[in-house]
Amino acid sequence: MRTGGIGGVIILIWLIIGAVAAGQRGYFNSSNDNCAKAGTTVVTVLAGPLNYLGVNPKVNCKVPQPSQ
Structure with missing residues (x-):
């Protein structure tokens, strides 16, 4: 059984479509x-x-500024 190989291919295709x-x-x-x-x-x-x-999807993030 090569379920790991099939799962890896599915994840790779998923990420390619996202890219x-x-x-x-x-x-x-x-x-x-x-x-x-x-x-x-x-x-x-x-x-x-x-x-x-x-x-x-959108990401909103604010990086804290160093104190002065």
Whole structure:
């Protein structure tokens, strides 16, 4: 039984579909200069085919600033 191999292929296809969706949204065209853009790109890739079912994940994050 090679269920591990089949599962790995399914996960790989899932992530490829997510990367295609992120590319179509233009997330790879600009630099990810803050955590919100980078996080949104990562979550979009992880959402995979769900992007084509209407899921549009967004990440909002604020990095704490050092005290003065």
